[in-house]
Amino acid sequence: MQDLKIHNTLSGNKELFTSINHESVTMYVCGPTVYGEPHLGHARPAITFDILFRYLKHLGYKVRYVRNITDVGHLLNDADEGADKIGEKAKALQIEPMEVAHFYTKKYHESMYKLNVDTPSIEPLASGHIIEQIEMIKKIIENGFAYEVNGSVYFDVVKYNQTNNYGILSRRKIEDLMDNSRDLDGQSDKKNSVDFALWKKASTEHIMRWPSPWGDGFPGWHLECSAMSCKYLGDEFDIHGGGMDLVFPHHEAEIAQCCAANKKPAAKYWMHNNMITIGGQKMGKSLGNFITLDEFFNGTHEKLDQAYHPMVIRFFILQAHYRSTIDFSNDALQAAEKGLLRLFNGIKALNNLKSSGTSSVDISLLKSKCDNAMNDDLNTPIVLSHLFDAVKVINATHESKQSLSSSDIEILKKLFNKYVISIFGLQPIEKQSTDSELNNVMKLILEIRSNAKERKNWEMADKIRDGLNKLNIEIKDTKDGSNWDYTK
RNA sequence: GGUCGGAUGGCCGAGUGGCUAGGCAGUGGUCUGCAAAACCAUCUACACCGGUUCGAAUCCGGUUCCGACCUCCA
Numbered sequence: 001m002q003d004l005k006i007h008n009t010l011s012g013n014k015e016l017f018t019s020i021n022h023e024s025v026t027m028y029v030c031g032p033t034v035y036g037e038p039h040l041g042h043a044r045p046a047i048t049f050d051i052l053f054r055y056l057k058h059l060g061y062k063v064r065y066v067r068n069i070t071d072v073g074h075l076l077n078d079a080d081e082g083a084d085k086i087g088e089k090a091k092a093l094q095i096e097p098m099e100v101a102h103f104y105t106k107k108y109h110e111s112m113y114k115l116n117v118d119t120p121s122i123e124p125l126a127s128g129h130i131i132e133q134i135e136m137i138k139k140i141i142e143n144g145f146a147y148e149v150n151g152s153v154y155f156d157v158v159k160y161n162q163t164n165n166y167g168i169l170s171r172r173k174i175e176d177l178m179d180n181s182r183d184l185d186g187q188s189d190k191k192n193s194v195d196f197a198l199w200k201k202a203s204t205e206h207i208m209r210w211p212s213p214w215g216d217g218f219p220g221w222h223l224e225c226s227a228m229s230c231k232y233l234g235d236e237f238d239i240h241g242g243g244m245d246l247v248f249p250h251h252e253a254e255i256a257q258c259c260a261a262n263k264k265p266a267a268k269y270w271m272h273n274n275m276i277t278i279g280g281q282k283m284g285k286s287l288g289n290f291i292t293l294d295e296f297f298n299g300t301h302e303k304l305d306q307a308y309h310p311m312v313i314r315f316f317i318l319q320a321h322y323r324s325t326i327d328f329s330n331d332a333l334q335a336a337e338k339g340l341l342r343l344f345n346g347i348k349a350l351n352n353l354k355s356s357g358t359s360s361v362d363i364s365l366l367k368s369k370c371d372n373a374m375n376d377d378l379n380t381p382i383v384l385s386h387l388f389d390a391v392k393v394i395n396a397t398h399e400s401k402q403s404l405s406s407s408d409i410e411i412l413k414k415l416f417n418k419y420v421i422s423i424f425g426l427q428p429i430e431k432q433s434t435d436s437e438l439n440n441v442m443k444l445i446l447e448i449r450s451n452a453k454e455r456k457n458w459e460m461a462d463k464i465r466d467g468l469n470k471l472n473i474e475i476k477d478t479k480d481g482s483n484w485d486y487t488k
Numbered sequence: 489g490g491u492c493g494g495a496u497g498g499c500c501g502a503g504u505g506g507c508u509a510g511g512c513a514g515u516g517g518u519c520u521g522c523a524a525a526a527c528c529a530u531c532u533a534c535a536c537c538g539g540u541u542c543g544a545a546u547c548c549g550g551u552u553c554c555g556a557c558c559u560c561c562a
Contacts, residue, residue, distance in 0.1 A: 030562080031562095032562075033560090033561080033562095039562085040562085041561075041562040042562060043562085044562060045562050046562085085560075170491080170492090170557080170558090171491070171492075172490090172491065172492095172557095172558080173490095173491090176490055176491070176558090177490090177558075221560090242562070243561080243562035244493095244556070244557080244562085245556075245557070245561060245562065246561085246562075247492095247557075248491095248557060248558070249557095249558085249559095273562075274493095274556085275555090275556070275561095275562075276562080277555080280554080280555085281555090282555075282556075282561095283561095283562095284561080316500085319500075319501065319502095319510085319511070320500085320501060320502085321501085321502070324494090324501080324502090325493090325494080325555075325556085326500090326501085327500070327501090329499080329500080331498095331499050331500075331512080331513085332499065332500045332501085332512085333500095334512075334513095335499070335500060335511060335512030335513075336500080336511075336512080337512095338511075338512060338513095339510085339511040339512065340511095342511080342512095342526095343511095345526075345527095349527095373502095379502080379503095381501065381502050381503095381509090381510075381511095382502060382503080382509075382510085384502095384510065384511080385501095385502070385509050385510035385511080386509090386510085387510090388509095388510055388511070389509090389510080392528090395526090395527060395528080396527090396528080398527085399518095399527070399528080401528085453521080456521070458521060458522075461521090462521095462522080462523085465523085465524085469524090474524070474525075475524080475525085476524075476525045476526075477519095477520070477523090477524075477525075477526095478519095478525075478526070479519080479520095479526095483525095485525090
């Protein structure tokens with residue numbers, strides 16, 4: 001097994017990864033709240049941890065990857081009259097809350113499929129684990145870290161902090177938190193402003209509700225992940241992932257809940273992907289730069305010059321390290337599109353390469369550079385830079401400026417297959433039509449043009465070329481004949 | 489206001505105390521009937537001011553600016 005280093009938010013450092021159970025890895029990642037269209041912000045963690053999931057399997061681990069679907073709705077705000085998002089949407093549309101959740105779950109799955117994000121081992125629904133959540137609350141109350149007031153149950157952060165460290169993950173001090181947190185509601189049932197809800201009493205008009213020992217209500221917003229990770233991965237598991245915005249309070253609360261219930265802090269490694277910005281600004285509904293994945297795929301948002309293939313989005317995300325912010329713009333995406341094309345052109349050339357007796361380039365060095373970069377906290381941009389170096393070698397070999405032995409060509413083929421296809425999950429963009437009739441017609445047209453060129457009938461050849469261009473079809477002449485593709 | 493992170497060439501984005509990151513664009517070239525496509529070569533960097541050092545874009549201090557979290561968020 002190679003030495004994989006990953007950045008652990010708990011320590012703030014890169015650490016050597018060792019799994020609790022040698023042969024297997026258990027990981028949990030916070031999934032989407034399904035109350036709206038899947039957007040760019042959903043793509044980054046999904047892709048980041050998809051890469052980790054694939055890579056761990058590649059290293060030989062048996063991986064159990066749990067990514068939840070939050071379909072019970074989070075509270076809209078800290079105030080007590082908390083409506084939840086899914087319930088609100090359902091009311092607005094006059095449908096069952098579960099219709100909302102199901103509709104957007106389907107949308108999320110469709111987008112993930114297009115982005116070639118592998119489906120996790122288990123994708124549990126929060127609504128399907130109300131019983132587990134209630135049991136966990138009972139345990140926390142039994143252990144003295146939660147209290148019930150008027151049908152709601154709150155986590156006693158101050159008491160917890162006397163024997164544990166609330167702030168261990170986000171490096172916050174409880175005193176600062178208490179100073180800073182605004183008490184919006186003077187009538188709050190909470191003992192302290194830093195306390196958070198484990199169970200909320202449902203008002204009569206609140207439509208998402210379940211019975212509990214404390215009356216009808218719904219679970220608090222941090223509990224589901226604790227309950228479900230514990231159920232499927234145990235009290236202690238290897239990796240917990242999610243977006244950086246979840247570090248506080250969500251993941252901090254998860255650790256507190258797990259310690260309060262099980263006396264164990266859940267995960268050994270906490271990994272967080274950074275955010276996506278658009279034109280240097282955080283993406284948000286209120287900022288008017290909120291772009292859904294479908295809008296990217298179809299090019300229908302006003303800020304987009306063109307449609308972007310899901311693979312371009314995926315490739316672009318991999319061109320940045322997961323802990324850096326990444327800025328989306330038309331220029332950057334168009335650059336990524338061309339880069340991706342270059343990468344796959346290289347693979348195509350690799351598959352048609354003629355071998356020599358010896359190699360003029362050290363291919364095994366190149367391979368180990370890729371492996372080292374990947375093992376260094378999943379440095380996908382560095383791996384890609386080495387793969388582009390390889391593309392340069394492949395093209396040079398194609399033009400007989402370099403040489404590669406047959407065994408090195410095999411190593412390269414395996415290397416590209418491993419990283420590009422298996423781990424990065426990239427696929428060539430097939431803009432070519434699958435319409436066989438059209439393909440046959442195009443074949444005939446290209447033949448006619450080729451004949452015209454042989455007879456030096458440039459007028460005819462150019463008329464065909466220019467005419468097709470107006471129909472958004474581009475002819476590409478190569479040494480081995482002509483082919484075609486759609487322009488954008 | 490508190491806590492944390494960042495500032496790299498026209499754009500995106502790595503990395504590092506001395507040795508070309510990479511992609512895109514630009515420029516030059518190869519190919520081509522001419523183009524396009526493809527391929528090759530190549531230019532423009534490390535926010536500002538001090539300090540440490542033989543040497544700093546990289547370490548330290550300060551300044552400015554930007555962002556994240558603290559409130560729903562991926």
